[in-house]
Amino acid sequence: MLAARLGVSAILIPAFIGLCVADHRLGEPAWYLLGLCLLLATRSAYELGVLLSVRNFRPVWVPSALSSLAIVASLWVARSLNPVGTGWDSLSALGLPCAVFAIAVLLLCLIEMARYSAPGNSMESFGANVVSVVYIGLLLTLTAQLRWVAGAQAGYFVLASLVICVKMGDTGAYTFGRLWGKRKMAPVLSPGKTWMGFVGALVGSALGAILWLRFGIRLFSDEWTPPPILWSIVYGVILGVVGLLGDLFESLIKRDVGRKDAPAFLPGFGGLLDLLDSILYAGPVAYLLWIVLPLVTW
Secondary structure (H helix, E strand, C coil), rough: HHHHHHHHHHHHHHHHHHHHHHHHHHHCHHHHHHHHHHEEEEEEHHHHHCCCCCCCCCCCHHHHHHHHHHHHHHHHHHHCCCCCHHHHHHHHHHHHHHHHHHHHHHHHHHHHHHCCCHHHHHHHHHHHHHHHHHHHHHHHHHHHHHHCCCCHHHHHHHHHHHHHHHHHHHHHHHHHHHHHHHCCCCCEEEEEEHHHHHHHHHHHHHHHHHHHHHHHHHHCCCCCCCCCCHHHHHHHHHHHHHHHHHHHHHHHHHHHHHCCCCCCCCCCCCCHHHHHHHHHHHHHHHHHHHHCCCCCCC
C-alpha cells in the first residue's frame, strides 16, 4: 500500500504542478483548470452516487454529474461574457452559476416525478441528488473562483495557499494525534480524531500559511510583499478548522451509509472524495477570506 501511494504520488504531484504552471502561463482564461475541474466533478459525482446508493436512496449520478459540470462551466462562461474584477467585485461572476444551480434542482425534481412509483424513497433520492450537486458543483465552483479573486497572475498563489494550509493541517492532525492523542474529539462520528489532533491541525495549517504566504510569493513576483504574519496565522488557523470539519463531514456520510471509503480512484489513496473532502469544504471559506482579510499586498 505504501509503495503504491508513493509511486502514484511521484506521478500525480509533478503532473498537477505542470498543469498549474501551464495554466498560469495561459493567463486569465484558465482553460486547463476548467478541464481539471470538469474531470474532478464527474468522478466525484460518481463516487458520491455510489456512496449514497443505500437503504431508500436511489440517486441518479449522471444527472447529478451533468448538473455539477454545468455549474462549473457556467463560471467560465460568466467570466468570458463579462470579465469582472477582484475581491468583492468577483462575486458578480457567481450569478450565472447560482442560476444554473436553481435550474438543475428543478430538473432533478422532474426526474423524481418521472421515476415515482410508490411512497418511500422519492424524497430520499431527491435529497441525495441535491446534496451531490451542492457538495460537488457549488463547492467546486466557489473553490475554482480562487483563481481570480486576487488577480489572474496571483491565481495559483492563492489556490496553492488553500491546498497547502488544508493538507498541512491534515498532516499536523495525524502527527499530533498519533504522538499525543488520547481524548477522542468525535468518538461516534470519527473515532480516530482526537483533541490533540485538532491542535495539530491548527499548528500545521498556520505553519503552512506562514511559510507559503511569506516565501511562496517570491515564485510569482519579486515585487510583491508578503502579508503580515498575524493575518497569515488567522488565515491558516481558520482553514485548519474548516478543513477538519470537511473531513468530519465526509466521515458523517460514510458512517451513515455504512461505507469505509469512497470507490477507489488511485492505488493507495482510496476515492477521489477522500482527497478532496477538506479542500472542497474549505474552498468557499478561503475565497471569502481572500476578500475580507488584508492578504493582497500587490
